[in-house]
Amino acid sequence: VPVPVLLAARGCSSAGERGSGRRERPSGQRFLQVQKAGSKGSVGLIRLQRPQALNALCEGLMAELRRALDAFEADAQVGAIVITGSDKAFAAGADIKEMQGKSFQQCYGGAFLAGWDRVATVRKPTIAAVNGYAVSVPVSLRALCRVPHARGRDSWRSPPAVPITPSPGAGGTQRLTRAVGKSLAMEMVLTGERISAAEAKAAGLVSKVFPVDKLLDAAISCAEKIASNSKLVVAMAKESVNAAFETTLAEGNRTEKRLFYATFATDDRKEGMTAFVEKRKANFTDS
Numbered sequence: 001v002p003v004p005v006l007l008a009a010r011g012c013s014s015a016g017e018r019g020s021g022r023r024e025r026p027s028g029q030r031f032l033q034v035q036k037a038g039s040k041g042s043v044g045l046i047r048l049q050r051p052q053a054l055n056a057l058c059e060g061l062m063a064e065l066r067r068a069l070d071a072f073e074a075d076a077q078v079g080a081i082v083i084t085g086s087d088k089a090f091a092a093g094a095d096i097k098e099m100q101g102k103s104f105q106q107c108y109g110g111a112f113l114a115g116w117d118r119v120a121t122v123r124k125p126t127i128a129a130v131n132g133y134a135v136s137v138p139v140s141l142r143a144l145c146r147v148p149h150a151r152g153r154d155s156w157r158s159p160p161a162v163p164i165t166p167s168p169g170a171g172g173t174q175r176l177t178r179a180v181g182k183s184l185a186m187e188m189v190l191t192g193e194r195i196s197a198a199e200a201k202a203a204g205l206v207s208k209v210f211p212v213d214k215l216l217d218a219a220i221s222c223a224e225k226i227a228s229n230s231k232l233v234v235a236m237a238k239e240s241v242n243a244a245f246e247t248t249l250a251e252g253n254r255t256e257k258r259l260f261y262a263t264f265a266t267d268d269r270k271e272g273m274t275a276f277v278e279k280r281k282a283n284f285t286d287s
């Protein structure tokens, strides 16, 4: 049963919402619904809810998103995070009405887009359950989530993403790095095209495509599976994926190797390998 998470709220100056009567939810969010999901409450679930603007990313929404991610990052019960949108739109990109009147000085000299990379720096794995439109930045958001899921029949404009298969259950990170190596070829995919979910899947842009009524459950189930592993080793696995993605493959491999050595200092590495050899379920303690 989803458990509401309380967070502080901040306004958004979007013209479309001024006077629209839009109210904060009792939980404090205006543009997000934030809950814990999964049978053990181990999944942080963030739903973008700004339907009148197709979830366009205004500053207020992004501020709420940062706070939600901070809260889940600090929550020891949460092992993975799912971000989703509505039936019509995952998100329609940055808020054009908010950007329209901005000057260079305000953008470059101010804090415009500051902190928008929080979704990339959160250490827990994030899964994007993408439904409907996903334009520009949201697609980057999905890409940064690293485990993109899509619903069928929809389309979006899209830069490349990196689907991965985490395998920290045995205390190692190699399969992650191999998956990233494989995904490098996907960098060739061009942006600006409208493509279907099936095409995105074929191009490796998303890891899986589901019917709309199965999408969120599938994403939560994937997140639960990730969360059932050692949180310590999962964080190392994500760090190694990011290093391989953001640096050269050789440097990424070096980072992965160092982090793999580091797993030998954890109880969970020993438990994971022992459980594998003894053909039993591992009992991770996140230590």
Ligand SMILES: C/C=C/C(=O)SCCNC(=O)CCNC(=O)[C@H](O)C(C)(C)COP(=O)(O)OP(=O)(O)OC[C@H]1O[C@@H](n2cnc3c(N)ncnc32)[C@H](O)[C@@H]1OP(=O)(O)O
Pocket (backbone or CB within 6 Å): 016, 052, 053, 054, 056, 057, 092, 093, 094, 095, 096, 097, 098, 133, 135, 136, 137, 138
């Ligand atoms: C650094 C970051 C840069 C970027 O992210 S640049 C990318 C910015 N985003 C875009 O270029 C996409 C803009 N939106 C669209 O092209 C279209 O929308 C869609 C194709 C996504 C959907 O079209 P349709 O189904 O016909 O819906 P609709 O009537 O255009 O939109 C419904 C309401 O949503 C508002 N809206 C949509 N996208 C944005 C946006 N990005 N920023 C602000 N508002 C947006 C509209 O204006 C409208 O509102 P109202 O009903 O009051 O006219």
